[in-house]
Amino acid sequence: MNHIEEQLFYRLTKVIDPELGKSITDLGMITGIHTSPRDGEPNTFDVDITVELTVPGCPLSETITRQIDAAVESYADATLIPHITVGSMGKEKLDNLVAQLKAERHQNPFNKPGVKTRIFAIASGKGGVGKSSITANLAATFAALGYDTAAIDADIYGFSLPRLFGVHEQPVNLNGMLMPAMNWGVKLMSIGMFAGSDRAILWRGPRLQRSLEQFLADVWWGEPDVLLLDLAPGTGDMAISVAQALPNTELVVVTTPQISASDIAVRSGLVALQMPMTVRGVVENMSWYEHNGERLEIFGAGGGERVSEQLTRDLHYDVPLLAQLPLDPEIRETGEAGRPAVLDAAGQLRIDEFGQSFTRLAQELIRRP
Ligand SMILES: Nc1ncnc2c1ncn2[C@@H]1O[C@H](COP(=O)(O)OP(=O)(O)OP(=O)(O)O)[C@@H](O)[C@H]1O
Numbered sequence: 001m002n003h004i005e006e007q008l009f010y011r012l013t014k015v016i017d018p019e020l021g022k023s024i025t026d027l028g029m030i031t032g033i034h035t036s037p038r039d040g041e042p043n044t045f046d047v048d049i050t051v052e053l054t055v056p057g058c059p060l061s062e063t064i065t066r067q068i069d070a071a072v073e074s075y076a077d078a079t080l081i082p083h084i085t086v087g088s089m090g091k092e093k094l095d096n097l098v099a100q101l102k103a104e105r106h107q108n109p110f111n112k113p114g115v116k117t118r119i120f121a122i123a124s125g126k127g128g129v130g131k132s133s134i135t136a137n138l139a140a141t142f143a144a145l146g147y148d149t150a151a152i153d154a155d156i157y158g159f160s161l162p163r164l165f166g167v168h169e170q171p172v173n174l175n176g177m178l179m180p181a182m183n184w185g186v187k188l189m190s191i192g193m194f195a196g197s198d199r200a201i202l203w204r205g206p207r208l209q210r211s212l213e214q215f216l217a218d219v220w221w222g223e224p225d226v227l228l229l230d231l232a233p234g235t236g237d238m239a240i241s242v243a244q245a246l247p248n249t250e251l252v253v254v255t256t257p258q259i260s261a262s263d264i265a266v267r268s269g270l271v272a273l274q275m276p277m278t279v280r281g282v283v284e285n286m287s288w289y290e291h292n293g294e295r296l297e298i299f300g301a302g303g304g305e306r307v308s309e310q311l312t313r314d315l316h317y318d319v320p321l322l323a324q325l326p327l328d329p330e331i332r333e334t335g336e337a338g339r340p341a342v343l344d345a346a347g348q349l350r351i352d353e354f355g356q357s358f359t360r361l362a363q364e365l366i367r368r369p
Pocket residue numbers: 124126127128129130131132133134155158160231232233285286325326327328329330331332333335
């Protein structure tokens with residue numbers, strides 16, 4: 001290697017494969033760097049770089065080549081013109097890489113001692129109160145605030161996160177290890193990504209418990225700062241599976257302002273009496289609808305406060321009302337179009353009151369209780 005090639009290799013150690021979270025040089029993806037001087041153009045070189053990605057037609061190929069281009073073009077001491085050839089790894093090399101990654105990865109990366117990931121499960125008694133919308137918007141908020149964020153659709157029959165994130169492709173299967181889909185900065189895994197495909201075969205058996213275990217263990221998560229779980233409505237099985245698989249989970253109970261619905265919301269929080277799980281707080285959704293500057297309380301008022309008081313009383317620790325969120329048709333419309341409403345079209349966190357509510361909620365949650 002000549003001096004420029006060495007310098008380039010060093011720069012490429014800083015290019016991270018977005019799926020695997022490791023440098024492309026560590027992953028053995030750079031298989032050649034060759035410079036040749038251009039005739040008649042002083043201090044100008046063509047640079048041929050060969051890259052081997054894990055799978056042919058890897059959806060992130062463009063992201064990686066763009067980063068390689070940038071790394072080459074930013075070289076200051078000469079003019080370098082990059083030519084990148086993208087291929088894919090041979091079987092043996094890929095098998096070795098997967099074996100190496102698997103060896104580094106533990107069964108369930110989230111319950112080993114010292115893991116930094118904060119885990120929040122979004123639960124409710126009643127269906128349709130906004131768990132999935134809140135999970136999606138909160139995940140997008142955490143990601144926009146710079147946290148490495150992952151979200152799991154633990155509602156395996158009524159999954160909604162793929163639609164809310166606009167993720168339509170299947171997760172890449174790297175010889176038995178699944179790469180989470182990634183959109184709006186969030187790593188995402190949902191049974192919905194497998195529906196209708198032969199990969200659904202992965203999900204046979206006692207599906208509930210196993211699916212969560214698979215989501216945790218067979219997916220390459222890296223070590224996110226935050227993991228959000230969108231639970232199914234009810235007080236039931238999944239919350240218990242979650243508590244067993246992820247004893248550090250903090251529960252966030254979602255309710256509407258309707259007083260009559262608050263008893264069942266309280267019950268969904270009381271699983272924490274039987275399980276090693278903390279209830280972190282309550283979020284009241286659809287609290288008001290703003291009309292001509294006036295806040296109309298369409299679903300009544302006081303539900304969130306009441307759930308907070310009852311859980312605080314029954315659990316013997318403070319379970320605060322963390323946020324009250326407005327009823328806003330945009331949440332549904334933007335969400336259905338595949339973008340969490342808390343982000344603007346450019347993917348930036350909205351700075352209006354709605355954006356601020358989610359920012360405060362995220363900051364409140366991540367603060368140690
Ligand atoms: N604050 C809000 N303003 C307007 N629409 C909302 C709001 N929150 C949720 N919605 C809409 O209400 C419907 C139900 O929300 P969502 O799917 O998030 O609830 P859920 O609790 O996850 O439901 P399920 O129990 O079926 O999983 C969706 O159409 C969603 O877009």
